[in-house]
Amino acid sequence: MSYVKLVVQRYDPERDEKPRFQEYIVPYRKGMTVLDAILYARDYLDHSIGVRFSCRMASCGSCGMKINGKPALACYTQVSELGTERIVVQPMDNFPVIKDLATDFEEFFEKHKELMPYLVREDRAEQENPKSEYLMKPEELERILQFTYCIKCGLCYSVCPTVGTDKLFPGPQAIAQAYRYVEDVRDEGGETRLNILDNPHGIWRCHFAGSCSAVCPKGVDPALGIQLLRRYVMRGKAPRKKGEGSKPFTK
Amino acid sequence: MKQVKNVSEVFHWESQRQKGCYFEARSVVEVIKSDVVIVGSGIAGLRAAIEAARASNSRLEISIVTKVQAMRSHSVSAEGGTAAVLYPELGDSFESHIFDTVKGSDYLADQDAVERFVLAMPSEIYQLEHWGMPWSRREDGRIAQRWFGGYSYPRATFAEDKVGFFEMQTLYDTATKYDSIKFYQEWFATSIVKYQNKFVGVTALDIKKGDFAFFKAKAGIIATGGSGRLYSFATYGYSATPDGMHMAYKAGIPLKDMEFIQFHPSGMVPSGILITEAARGEGGILLNKEGERFMKRYAPEKLELASRDVVSRAIITEIEQGRGFKDEASGLEYVHLDLTGIGEKKIKERLNGIREIALKFRGIDIISEPVPVRPVCHYVMGGIDVNIDGATSIAGLWAAGEAACVSINGANRLGANSTAECLVWGKITGELAARYATEKQHEQTPWEDVMMEEKRIFDGILHGSGSVNPYEIRDNLQREMDANAYVFRTGDGLLHALKRIREMKKQDFRHCEDKSRRYNTNLKDVLEVEGMLEVAEVVLLSALTRTESRGAHARRDYPNRDDKNWLKHTLAFRTEEGPKLDYKPVVITKYQPAERHY
Amino acid sequence: MEKGRERNRRGIRGWFDPTVPNNLERWAYFFQRLTGLGILAYVIGHIGDTSFFVGGPFGTGPNQSSWSFDLSITENVVGHLILIFVVLIVTFHGINGIRLILAELGIMVGKPSKIEYPYRPSSLRSVQRHIIWVAIVLAVLAAIWAGSILFG
Amino acid sequence: MGDKIMTERKIMMIQYVTGILSVFLVSVHLLYQGVIVPYEKAISFSQVLSLYRHIFYGSMLEILLVVILVHGFNGLRIILLELNQSQDWSKAVDIITVIATVVTIAYGTRTVILAVFGGVS
Ligand SMILES: Cc1cc2nc3c(=O)[nH]c(=O)nc-3n(C[C@H](O)[C@H](O)[C@H](O)COP(=O)(O)OP(=O)(O)OC[C@H]3O[C@@H](n4cnc5c(N)ncnc54)[C@H](O)[C@@H]3O)c2cc1C
Ligand code: HEM
Ligand code: SF4
């Protein structure tokens, strides 16, 4: 393979009636990622391609898109692994398109925020002026660790069938993060989060389609987090009450 | 869109004409008013925002202007650790951390700043922990630490090998707790606006919609990170361009010590993606083509864990003497970083992230195969000149993080000290800016400056014309830097590069092919390239002028350190003709310069 | 930015998405919906149909001729095929439903662990996925059995 | 929605419980329609009548009716709720599904009652 045919879905909602596809011929080199290919086209063939990227190493979550129809990170997809000469890139579904491949995350971030993604504690004085760490055993850390890998790339959000129709559903990313905090032995805000989630457009609208976990590039397994969290919601009881979070280390 | 804007004042040309101002009567500039404006949402920017919100009891409005979505900042890439003295009872001490840092800096660090930094760090680690940071733990539930290069105690606090990522996550998530913090994501700041040397605000471009706005504020903090994308072989994300430094430079603040650029020993070939120093901290070794553990010839005591400048020079020396490997596709030469001795269990436990990276990007499983590495641009020690409080020479304006140069890093930073610095000075500047904003009133706005900036961007660039591809300029610039301002430098090479950069500056690249307003990254990139050229000029001139070798700045033609003439910080001021250099003394308290051995 | 194409939501068409790799659960999700609605439609029809046992909407008690009339409409090849189909989807929906109930209460979906690259989500590897196959196989068997009874 | 009578949690509990009950009831019902009783006989007037009038089977049919309809219409409600999120729609969906459930149950129950207590003709 000496070149790839990169087909980019172009769409500027302000100017275009509807999306169209544009093809670019990009020279191939070994180890080239789809992001590399797009950037080559952007730098040398057409400066107007709208695309979001930053870290190029799958840790910032910027570059989620549909590559040959499959949702993936562009910087994390090798051209060689696709096995096709023609690569079609499109923006993720379920996100409004800003331009071309760049999508709007407002709603996604808002939902993340609504589920209180931070430690909630009674001991405010200690929390804001720490003298030591809250104790946490390695095995307790392990219970939440995989969920902390989430890079907020939105790929899960783009494939979830419920998100596709229900705009109030928080989506896999936000709920999985809620689980990460509810399950954290240092956290005491579980009950509040459970109450937020227990509504007609809340956690129950996940039907365990599992697509979120299937596309997550970081192994977060949001579907797992959601189901485990649902157990607490069903019981109406968080694993810890106010004041029951793990205690700071003392000599 | 849900974004709530505090548009308390929409500036219109007619209202200004009544006030007797003069300018072209065609623009409408939105004014977004708040108390503190923070440019940059990396570790430093977010830490500053949270501190400002806390210090003011949420009474101040804080805007974060950031050119990427907040949590996509370059800081997410930091892997290895954050240094702090947590276990004095086990043998660590503040003294030791201070000394290691000063020694690592090749005695160019300001020692009062280092001391302040070291003392402040432990509570920063605990603070992050209390906000939810998933630090890796010891069996007894306390925070774990590991070895890092240049230290005499394992004091790199870590969370697997995704330290920066987790720190960003914790800070971002915690920042959502404060309603007084408003994020302006994908807004590209273009200039600092001042009035009689007092800070008035920053101008910025909304990349998403193409609008231009003036962020008026009483206090400002520049936390725009490093400028590693001056090089193409870099560990940095593509967003790490020196915009913030350039803004400050244009506003009359000098850039300090810009010749000192850190080359990390282990950038994976060919992408430049970082293999963290923790890989060596956990027991990884460097081998040349002959299978020799060559570090024993360069740093007999610390071996692979000598400071980064030392290890990088060793690798390049090996390569130059023909004991390196060659990557056919990219033409890059390298040595092997061999992690196979660490063992599968420990790798999976502590180096999971880089295992993933090596597997995915290079098809190498570090459990059983060595990784090809070579020195890679990784950090800029220099930056916006600030004092020990992070204050710039403009009243009401601070700078923090990699963009600033308080100078705890001197001529060479130790690993794990940078995320730490971002935290400490994020907090300090956040608090000071909040206090300042509480006491002061808004300054008068020099509208001409704002309008000129608007004109420069829209008339000059968006609607401008030109024949040279700005991306080509960027690539050429990076090529010059890669070739001539790398691990070893020579006067000739630096001079050549400087000339080339000055030629490029004159070239006709300031234009956009993409004339649309929405998500016009073309426009943003041209603005970035402009800044890169000017900052690269500073780097090259500072390096050319410093006729000694110190820390990361290794001159072939001046191989020795020269404390008599060069134990001082470089300052570069902007003039019409290019940078004008000046110098200022290093603060030395306890530790007299001595020769370094590792 | 909330209107029309710009919004880019997948809508009902997104229920069915065969493109997501390694995602049998997505198929199960789609068919659970479809079969649920199908059964509901059948049940409503069935309630109408059985009311002829008591003479239809205006009947007053068990009525032999009304019932015969009803059977004369439902007892034919098409009616039997419908019945077989209903057995098929009820069996699938029921067994898959049990799987969902358990999974949605956190049972059989695996548990969080220290994950390793390449990532293979535990929820998509655990027992629950096998039950989808069980549901499919049993549904087919049940349908065959029903067929043998109705046509045999 | 401050005027919620039921939390979604309870509604889903009902959905699950009715689901599980349906498995048993539907199985028994199907078994009696062709396995325990041969199909031809099962649909005969006399057999149907005797089953309706069998105290356990008759009440089972009534329970099955309620259980399935509550489950089925709640399932429909779930699907409809996901299609549109305006307050009006939600309210309308809630009301309509409840009414539909009640009406269908009432109609089915009428069949059961008439079959058990009505005069045979
Ligand atoms: C691969 C890698 C690994 C590292 N590992 C470690 C480590 O293990 N330990 C350690 O201590 N350090 C490490 N470092 C260094 C450390 O990560 C950085 O120095 C630090 O993260 C810098 O943070 P910051 O907050 O200053 O800026 P950044 O995180 O770089 O953030 C810059 C911010 O400024 C914004 N910005 C820039 N320009 C503009 C503009 N014009 N307008 C608006 N916003 C703008 C960006 O959007 C971004 O939000 C590592 C660095 C790299 C490259
Ligand atoms: C046989 C035993 C049954 C079991 C174990 C069962 C179980 C379930 C479960 C667990 C769900 C929820 C799925 C989810 O949360 O996504 C569900 C949904 C549904 N069920 Fe059943 N069910 C059964 C029978 C029926 C019957 C007889 C009907 C028809 C009247 C029916 C109609 C529905 C409908 C319409 C849905 C909604 C589908 C959706 O939300 O995707 N079910 N069922
Ligand atoms: S859960 Fe996975 S797919 Fe979803 S946003 Fe996080 S990293 Fe991306």
Ligand code: F3S
């Ligand atoms: S794809 Fe959606 S339906 Fe649930 S399991 Fe994942 S959130």
Ligand code: FES
């Ligand atoms: S560019 Fe950061 S995830 Fe792809």
